[in-house]
Amino acid sequence: MTDIPQQAPFLLERTSLGKLVLTSAQGERFIGVLPVRAFPILAPEEGISLLSTEGHEVAWVDRLSDLPAGYQSLIEEELARREFMPVLVRIVDVSSFSTPCTWTVETDRGRTEFVLRGDEDIRRIGTGRSLLVADAHGIHYLVPDQKALDAQSKRILDRFL
Numbered sequence: 001m002t003d004i005p006q007q008a009p010f011l012l013e014r015t016s017l018g019k020l021v022l023t024s025a026q027g028e029r030f031i032g033v034l035p036v037r038a039f040p041i042l043a044p045e046e047g048i049s050l051l052s053t054e055g056h057e058v059a060w061v062d063r064l065s066d067l068p069a070g071y072q073s074l075i076e077e078e079l080a081r082r083e084f085m086p087v088l089v090r091i092v093d094v095s096s097f098s099t100p101c102t103w104t105v106e107t108d109r110g111r112t113e114f115v116l117r118g119d120e121d122i123r124r125i126g127t128g129r130s131l132l133v134a135d136a137h138g139i140h141y142l143v144p145d146q147k148a149l150d151a152q153s154k155r156i157l158d159r160f161l
Contacts, residue, residue, distance in 0.1 A: 010050075010059050012071045020078055022050055022058055030058045035075045040083065041142065042126050048075065086112075088133060088141040091153040097160075100136070107141065114139065119160050131157075 011023040012033075020033040030052045038047030050059040064072050086107035095102040099118045104111070114135035116122070121134040131143040143149070146157060 008067050008071055012074055014074060020050075020074060024058065028058075033058065034082070035061075035078050037079065037083075040085075041130070041132075050075075085140050085142050088143045090150055091156045094156055099160075103133075103135075105141070114141075116160075122157075122160055 009025050013021050013023075015021055015031070019031055020035075022030045022033045024030075030050075032053040034051045034053075036049045036051055037044055038049060045064045046062065048061040048064060049057045050061070052058050061067060061075070064075060067075070086109045088105050088107055090106040092104040092106060092111070094104070094116075100115050102113055102115055104113050114137070116133065117136050123132045123134075124130070125132055129145045129147055131146055133141040133143065135141070143157075146154065149157070
């Protein structure tokens with residue numbers, strides 16, 4: 001068994017099946033650990049909880065940068081597998097200004113369409129310039145700064161806010 005690094009109060013490794021295994025300083029092993037960000041949008045590199053398969057927190061990371069590089073990579077890889085939040089770059093069209101309606105948008109991952117169920121599915125986050133738009137399937141689209149959008153996108157958003 002590998003010694004636990006001084007920078008981290010636990011040992012973290014990946015099994016041959018791709019599961020994360022955390023071994024605590026007391027020697028307790030947790031197979032299938034899942035990292036979860038406490039503040040995924042406002043502070044994605046701070047406050048990461050490592051949860052057991054039962055959903056219990058088995059370790060807490062104040063800052064990802066405090067961990068050894070290998071641990072950072074393992075956690076970032078696992079988070080990338082679980083997190084999917086395209087950035088909404090431009091609103092091309094909406095089918096109606098009443099909900100539910102279909103939005104055609106451009107994201108950092110390409111053009112797509114989704115159904116907006118209600119005005120409450122658009123939420124302000126952080127300082128108020130950022131938005132989260134949730135589609136009917138629960139996928140969240142991030143608008144990092146609504147003021148940075150083009151004029152047409154701003155006009156459409158204003159009708160829903």
